[in-house]
Amino acid sequence: MKRKPLILLTNDDSIKAPGLRALIEIVKPFGKVVVVAPDRPQSGTAHAVTVNHPLRLHEIAKEKDYEEYSCTGTPADCVKLAFKVVLKRRADFLFSGINHGTNSSINIIYSGTMAAVFEGALAGVSSAGFSLADYRLDADFRSSAPYIKKIVSEVIKNRLPDGVCLNVNIPAIPENRIKGIKVCRQAEGTWQEDFVERTDPQGRKYYWMTGVFVKTGHGKDTDEWAMDNRYIAVVPVQFDFTANKAVKPITNWFI
């Protein structure tokens, strides 16, 4: 008898986030599901890990094919702790999200959702992250459900190549307006920060970071183009950051 796949779920918006609840419902039919997610929101923590404080786990549910735990750490901590302490055997798959807000283009670099996915891939586990382009807590995750189900089922059927994971971004539009799934590359883009300067009651200055995301490339093969054109954007990403094309020219600097 074939064993059910063991699937780890996590996110960065916390164990209570509606996006995680939506993902749990989508993934449950595919296997034994274990959720290990942060006990508080961790957006913008990127790939931070906790080595100077201890971590705690809190059991929320433990049934035959479903377990749920909150953790005091970051999304990357959650995955490491899940792999080593919570799971009784090696996870077969990891899914992260559904994030409240996009992780397309350069947003991936700040993303706790995608840090968890990279941790999965680093451990050799086929992993994908899902993000909806709607930051609101009451965002509507229903329209994306059939597409996420399709992507989850393809990841389970095909598994991902070594060192590759998926960054999936979903436009916030009704299901009947979504044109389909488009596999693409990470769009060029950056945040133009601004800082709001305030003065505290003691007369000392402080600064609030704000900013706007600016697309700097508009290619039809990018995630930003796909989302603007009502597609779900799937970008295969890797944690080998080498800029291969630059190796030779920079080698010449030192000859």
Added chain:
Amino acid sequence: MKRKPLILLTNDDSIKAPGLRALIEIVKPFGKVVVVAPDRPQSGTAHAVTVNHPLRLHEIAKEKDYEEYSCTGTPADCVKLAFKVVLKRRADFLFSGINHGTNSSINIIYSGTMAAVFEGALAGVSSAGFSLADYRLDADFRSSAPYIKKIVSEVIKNRLPDGVCLNVNIPAIPENRIKGIKVCRQAEGTWQEDFVERTDPQGRKYYWMTGVFVKTGHGKDTDEWAMDNRYIAVVPVQFDFTANKAVKPITNWFI
């Protein structure tokens, strides 16, 4: 009259770290230097940014060609705040480090030192990070100084291609044993975590993260090989994380 280059320095070990002091001394002769660094150690914060708390800046020194500030944020925060609030004109170059401990191989993904470098590159500034393979506070940075000086001078002379920055890792050996500079790719490697389980006085479990770095690739073109063989490893890195080779096969999943 040609204006002196404006050079931003930062790190993740804090404004007080000896590695930053060593880098300041190396870079000062090259231009006007402005240091904006975290006011406390931020190792392992990766690319975290602070949006839910305000940031504060503290002026430490302000001379004609040298300024120094500490900041309450992460390394990425320091760079964003420096670009928008501290610097009166666009920075020409950004250097980060010298980190106490290596950021070779997959360590780059957890690195605040390199997050600062990516922030520089994202803003179109030629940027490089330096790390010494010695975690100790009293590590000896002198033997690497001539090599860092050489790399800094080449970055200033040539500038880096768009979207590319440098991850420089230095073996902790005496200067006369260093064989030279090798431009290479990021080695395959991963952390094998372990968690030490303890029980608090209230009887609740908690976990300390520990781990060992494991090389999983040993190619002669990698940073790990270079350092093992007494070279200073220079890896050109990029923030486009697309796994280009995987785009076509994964596209086929959805046809």
